Amino acid sequence: MINNINVALIGNPNTGKTSVFNALTGLNQKVGNYPGITVEKKIGFSPLNKLTKARILDLPGTYSLNASSMDESLVVELLLNKNDPDYPDVAVVITDVENLKRNLLLFSQIKDLEIPTILVVNMSDQISRSGIKIDVKKLKEKLNTEVILVSTRKNSGLSDLKKALADYRMLSIKPFLDTKIIDKEYFESLQLAFPNQSLYKLWLVITQDINFTKLDRQKVSDSSAFRSLPKSQLKNLQQRETIHRYKLINQILKETYKKKLEEATDLRSRLDNILIHKFWGYVIFFFILLIVFQSIFEWSSLPMDFIDNSFNKIGEWARENMPRGILNDLITEGIIPGLGGIIIFIPQIAFLFLFISFLEETGYMSRVVFLMDRGLRKYGLSGKSVVPLISGTACAIPAIMATRNIENWKDRLITILVVPFTTCSARLPVYMILISLVIPDNKILGINYQGLSLMGLYLVGFFMAIASALILNRLLKTSYKSYFVVEMPNYKLPLLKNILITVWEKTRTFITEAGKIILAISILLWFMASFGPGQNFLNADSIIIEKFSEEPMTDIELDREISTYRLENSYIGLLGKSIEPLITPLGYDWKIGIALISSFAAREVFIGTLATIYSVGSDDQETIKNRMAGELKRDGTKLFNLATGISLMLFYAFAMQCMSTLAIVKKETNSWKWPIIQLLSMTVIAYLAALISFQLLK
Amino acid sequence: MFSLDQLVIGQKAIITAIETDLLPLKLIEMGCLPGNEISLLYLAPLRDPLYLKIDDAHLAIRREVAKFIMVKPLLND
Structure with missing residues (x-):
């Protein structure tokens, strides 16, 4: 009898959480959506030992349990709801060895939920290179849980992690912070009102504006007296909570963790000097766009022609070799061209995601956001909208799929809605034939009228996209205030495995969905x-x-x-x-x-x-x-x-x-x-x- | 007393106060707390957004938010 345990992977963005997930599960994963919302839900399976199998949920990247986006609320919602079928038996917090202090903030919050929590210090291959010294044994003692050094690049630490997961019942569920320390009076009266509840969970229910299950909603209304504190006072308490957490974290790290700063930031500053340079930064970005554009326009045309021809041939073959009749027509004129019409998009989707996941993995995409934010902000678009908008000139399908990387839901929706206005390659044959029919093949000042018309059509499409973004920006309301706080991660060499899995996932979901x-x-x-x-x-x-x-x-x-x-x-x-x-x-x-x-x-x-x-x-x-x-x-x-x-x-x-x-x-x-x-x-x-x-x- | 948006590129400072009500909690959680060291690394064209190093974190924020962070510049060393 195999025992299934629920594992949740939690971590800040850019900590290599997905790499750990991929390393644990390989291609044995399912990607879906959470019901009713667009956040991707990834579940994978990994055998831990002969008796235990882990069902691993890769939760969206989150900085803290104080949710400021749909992705983050989802994490909080799950972790507060013991009745959810995905509620973890054990949580794994993934941290980046170079940003351990900040990553431990999330760890400390998860620990306070009284869920068995394992700490994974990822990218441990960076330890010697960045001049980091870390005392794992002492860290285990201080954090009161299992701490595991993992490197997905070197494939180390994963078996230790699996072993720790299988033995999760041995882990302590003692909270990290005594919540009362934040404000004695307030939290003592809260405890009096709800003597059987965990204080930190109550505190989250009070401060987070998210959908809770019926049971918890009841609690929320009961706690209205506590909730009715003015927002600024609540936020003040949250700030004090954060200060207390950092105080403890700093104390612990002082005894267990040392880092020589200069070496770690050298590569970053050298690359940043060029990549976000006021002039060269844009030139480089322009060339990267050119390559991306070239790949979806030119390089994919060869496989696309091949797919097109193959499906024509299959159709002809089927027409001749099957008995005539409606079934023959259905298959040769309906189903085969229909399938061809799906398969034909694969080269473009694969090429685009090859590049996009490469740019994301290296850390370059955040620099693009930094460069483009100012220009796109007033249209309600994000710096990350640039890649989808440009890709849209080849094909809207991969372009819309590429908006997944825009974290802010409103920015993302606007981008999805306006991308189809950009002139995609399927419009070209229509334009070409109409232009050659109605526009004279004359020149003015050496410029061909027909060429001018085609350019005009591209501009009209682009203008329409921007104009509708402006209008949508006014019309759409969101419940989340969009704060622009973008982490600038360290540059790293991307893992080929991660890129290929992304390309595979995107292509597969396109075909099936x-x-x-x-x-x-x-x-x-x-x-x-x-x-x-x-x-x-x-x-x-x-x-x-x-x-x-x-x-x-x-x-x-x-x-x-x-x-x-x-x-x-x-x-x-x-x-x-x-x-x-x-x-x-x-x-x-x-x-x-x-x-x-x-x-x-x-x-x-x-x-x-x-x-x-x-x-x-x-x-x-x-x-x-x-x-x-x-x-x-x-x-x-x-x-x-x-x-x-x-x-x-x-x-x-x-x-x-x-x-x-x-x-x-x-x-x-x-x-x-x-x-x-x-x-x-x-x-x-x-x-x-x-x-x-x-x-x-x- | 300066607000953060008055720093010049390369300048280091200590955070002295923040407007808790106006500053996103996310920023506070990333280490934007009084007493921590902050430095301005780069500016995008039109001087916005700002690329900062706060404590150990590297991040970019918009100028409008930078106004809510008060700093005391450190002497160049």
């Missing part, structure tokens, strides 16, 4: 394009054969005409026709309407759909373009004139024409609310922009 939604919508779109009500759709073959019976036509031409007729009479076709009154003021006819609806799968589908509607057999851009140029309106003038062209380009610039983006927003915000708001508002903005531009230009 967003993939489901993308596949479902692909099948729905396939169904709507392949079926239609009424006799016209069913008898498409005979109607067309009869219609063209007088004309000499090859079978291929006839097939093309039949597909066109089918699409016209399918559900999507009818939908396209039915929205015609709505889109006529934008300068579109029902054929464009059909292309708009089907390109909801992905923007570039616009061109393919037009090709089918116009019965153009080839995928060649030139052929499609010529056919589009020849398309006339009822009055005999060109359909794709300047007004319609501009109107369409602006529509594509602003509309959320991408189901994959919606799927990932749903996944990242953990609710349908935000993707739906995003879809509606972006469509309205796109519609208005197209309407105004067409009416002005026509």
